[in-house]
Amino acid sequence: MKKAVVTLMSLSMIFTATACSSGTSSNQSGGATTAPTTTTTPSATVSASKDPVKLRMAWWGGQARHDYTLKVIEMYEKAHPNVKIEAEYAAFDDYWKKLAPQAAANQLPDIIQMDISYLTQYGGRNQLADLTTFTKSKILNVDDVSPNAVSGGQVGGKLVAMNIGVNALTSIMDFEMLKKANITPPEKNWTWNDMDAITAKAKAAGKITGGFRDDVFFPYYLRTLGQKMYNAEGTALGYTDDKLFVDYFTRSQKYYDAGSVLALDKAAQKKGTPEDDELTLGNSISSNGWSNQFIGLATASKRELVLQPMPGPDANKGLFLKPSMYWSISSSSKVQEEAAKFIDFWINDIEANKIIKGERGVPVASKVKESLKPLLSPNEIKVFDYVAWAEKNSAPMDPPNPVGSIEIEKLLKDTAEKIMYKKITVQEAAVSFRKDATAILDKNKK
Known part of the structure; x- marks a missing residue:
């Protein structure tokens, strides 16, 4: 959860590990080339x-x-x-x-x-x-x-x-783009305040900032504060203070209102492929997601990209090695x-x-x-090195999400959209989300 900064669930589509075409048989070309020499292992x-x-x-x-x-x-x-x-x-x-x-x-x-x-x-x-x-x-x-x-x-x-x-979670960035916009690239120990400043400067230079999948980054944000999305039993939300929800989405709304992230209607049209990402297209300074998505973006953009840790403070509590x-x-x-x-x-x-x-x-x-x-390759080494760094600067992963979590993720996305469209206040959304999420978890209790 790139901390409080998250922007709408829809923007999450921008950097999901997605695909672009469907196939029906391994015998179809699908872009594949001749099979390599058979391994001897x-x-x-x-x-x-x-x-x-x-x-x-x-x-x-x-x-x-x-x-x-x-x-x-x-x-x-x-x-x-x-x-x-x-x-x-x-x-x-x-x-x-x-x-x-x-x-x-x-x-x-x-x-x-x-x-x-x-x-x-x-x-x-x-x-x-x-x-x-x-x-x-x-x-x-x-x-x-x-x-x-x-x-x-x-x-x-x-x-x-x-x-x-x-x-591991990462903010994939184009440092050269930042420098051209007179923005100093962040250090590994950067904070949400640093993100606020960079986002504002990027907007002034005509660039947006990569969006955040709220189902991924809100839990990350909670972890940095010593909280969890769900309790250990998976029967209830893990955080009890709705101020955490309010703080997270208040920042998201600020970015959205400023035009610092992709508009929801445009995000809804995204295929979620590396080729379609706003970073690849040169419109965004970053794209936020998982480290394994780096190769696709670096290949599609044909530019020098950097794996940057998520903002802190206490990013080491939020980060974890994820399958x-x-x-x-x-x-x-x-x-x-x-x-x-x-x-x-x-x-x-x-x-x-x-x-x-x-x-x-x-x-x-x-x-x-x-x-x-x-x-x-140099880009593949970047991924291996970043994961090795994250292994030393992260905390244990949470248990798998409980039954009903997919419904809650959709609920979170829908709630985020209502906030961005000003159909509901952040404070009202926090109360509504807790009520509806609790109902979903109660329904799925064994």
């Missing part, structure tokens, strides 16, 4: 099985993510000729809109890219398979993965998702073991990760991480 040896296997695999992301994921799929299919993987991908918001009816019809893809915001919703409803069987049998080998990284995919004592990378995303297996899948084999390949195969290069977060397997270091 043990996990990629040609499968001895002759039985044909078809896997459906779904993810969200930008075009660059689609392209390299299809390459990894081609690599796996070449090493396992009996396996065919059908790819399904879309932009972030569209992805979840497609997944929901599939879940209702018990027709989820075999392999699902999962986000922490949805982990409890799907895992708590037994729609995701328990991967423990596969980790115990070494089909999904986690010997080279830290226990903390593995446990981040647990819900209700079950391992329903495999962490495939870690990242960037997961691979899950649907509980309805008829080929769970084969799906687990592919996830193992993704996690542990060094040649595959030479293609992935940590775009979905810094790899969780230590051998993979060490093998990649000499091969990283």
